[in-house]
Every structure is written in structure tokens, then in C-alpha cells.
Amino acid sequence: MATDTQPDSASGRPGAPTVIAWDLPTRLFHWLLVALLVTAWATFEFSETLGDSVLKWHRWTGLLILTILVWRMLWGFFGSSTSRFLNFLPAPATLTRYAGVALVRSEAKFLGHNPLGAVMIFALLGLLFAQACLGLFTVEHNDLTAGPLYRLLSEDARKTATSWHRFLFESVTVWLIALHIAANLAYAFLRNDPLIKAMVTGRKPAGDYADAQHAEIVSRPLLRAGLLLVIAAVVVFGGIWAAGGKFLSMRLW
């Protein structure tokens, strides 16, 4: 399972060998997160049209996002090699050197996250985690509903959490997401580094990568991921309940 070069006819070059880069749980997480983020935005933006003024869909989506983000943090310690934080946390020297070179010419290729990509991933995970946590304390504009922990805060603090929940996404996170997408497109189409495809198929062309020649996939990745997902759900929902949270009307049926 470790040395896993396969001829890849889909890469356009018949017989070109590929190596495993991302495990399945990581890839599922990534695209599920994308879908959930779009859903979270849409269920708020179009709540009137959806007839969901108490934002049930939005609140469920937010809780799911929070759960898979906690899962990702666990996977960052118990997942495959390219998913582990300690494996791609860049030293400042590495970062400046890579950043300086990357913008000028074709720099070293990385199997997992390159140093700049790593910074982006940490930033996105951090911002989205903050976003989801703020939602726990946010009150809906028409005072119809609120996150499960809003009562822990004073009126003023609730207003602050609410406006940050809006502001953080609109003014910061969405721009970082745009940059993230642009960067990945640039790497794929300008630098011939198929990052987006790799996050779908999990494979990259075999080559001389600076970090590793292939990913070390953990044993029984799906089982492991499933167990950690249960733990993540317990942490999120149990944590909210333990903090005295109250889920307001969440029934979707």
C-alpha cells in the first residue's frame, strides 16, 4: 500500500506512473467542506426564498462544518502522512525561501501541501473554525433564533459575536477562499502541478518531490476516519450540551 506507483492513462500520457498523495478521508473531507460551505452561505442568503426564516438548514450545516473541522484536527494527528500537521508545518526559513522562489520560477514540487499551501490551509482551517464557533453565539437579525450557546453571553457580547460572524466571512474568509482557488488553478494550469486533480483522485505523477516520494497511508483509513468522526461529533455536540447549550427548534421535518 505504501509504494503504490500505477500507470495512469488518464494523465494524458499513457503509462505514466503515479503515486498516492492524499488518502480518501482527506479528500472526502475537503469536498464535503466545500459543499457545506456553499450550503451554509446559500441557506442564509436565500433563507426567505427557502421559507426557512429560523435558519434550521443554516444552523444544521454550521454544526456539521464544526464537526468535520474538529475531525480534520484529529486527522491532522492520526491521518496519513500528507494529512499530518507536523509534516507540513513550515519552518519560517523554508517558507520565505519557497515563497521567494515560487513566485519567480518553477520551484521544488511537493507531494503534500507546499509551504505556501500549508500556510493557506492553516489559515482557512483556523478562520472557518472561528466562523463556526462564532455561529454558536450568534443571534438572527430578526431575533427569531440563535446559536445554541448565545445565552452564555451578555446582550452586548452577543451583538459583537453576531457581527463578527458576518464580518469575518464576508471580509476575510471569502477572499482567502478566492485566493486558495486561484492559486490551485494557477498551479494546475500554469505550473503543470495537478493539485486539484490530486485532491479528487488522490494521485500525482511520480516525480522528485521535496517532501516525500509517496504518502504513507494509515492502515484501515476509513475505519479510523469513521471512529474519529464519532469522536468529533461527541466533542462538538457533547461540548455544547455540557456548556449548557440549548438547540432552538432544529426539526427539519
Next chain:
Amino acid sequence: MHRSIITLIALAAFTATGAIAQNLEVIKERKSLLEQMGKSAKEPGKMMKQEIPFDAATVDAALDTIIANASKLPALFPEDSKSGGKTEALPAIWENKDEFTGRYDKLVADAKAAKANLGDEFAFMEAWPKVAGNCGGCHKKYRVEKK
């Protein structure tokens, strides 16, 4: 010659002050009506979030305030009230006057429907969002964004 000029200037000043005074009045009145509606929605909001027990009388009174105030508001956005008096009204109001005033009609209609269906707590939790949902919808488009 000088007296006519002075008279003209005085006349212009009085007219101008008159016009500004009218603007401020209208702005002040609509702000007061809107704030009153917002205040009346506070208790029902607490009921929605189950902070306080449901009380039909309070909700009924809130709906009456909304119906009364929303009926008066369409007339309080004349062309000369676009600025001044700390108004939070956005220019979009006058660019979409019909859509804007239509929202007050809808609010009145929704509030009347809610009054008719005001039964128990569950009926309230179904009916109230249909009324209060109008608030945010209008604010999103027509009120200065609060930071």
C-alpha cells in the same frame, strides 16, 4: 436696491429653513415608528427563543403596533427626505419605490394573518417568523448596514 436684495436673501433663507424643517420631521417620525415596531418585536423574539413563556396578549399588542405603524410608513419617504436627520435610509428606496412600499403592505398583510391565526405557542412559532422575516428582508436592501 439693497433692501430688495436683503428681502430676497431673507426670503430664500426662510424658504430653505422651511424645507429642511419638513425633511427632519418626516425622518424623525419614520425613525420613531420603525423603532417602535422593533421594540414591540422584542418580547415575541424572546418567546421564539424560549427565553420567556408564550403570551398571546403581548404578541397581539405587538402585531397591532406593526399594523398601525407599517400602514403609516409608506407615506413617510418623500423625495426630499433622502438625507439629514441621521436617516439610515439607503438611496435604493427611491430607486425602487414601488418594491419598497410594497413591503409595508406585505408586512401589514402578514401581521393581520398572524393575528387571525394566533392560537397556542406552536401556532405562534409558525406565524411569527412570517411577520418578523419581513424586517430583515427590508433592512438588507434598504437600510445602512450596521457594523
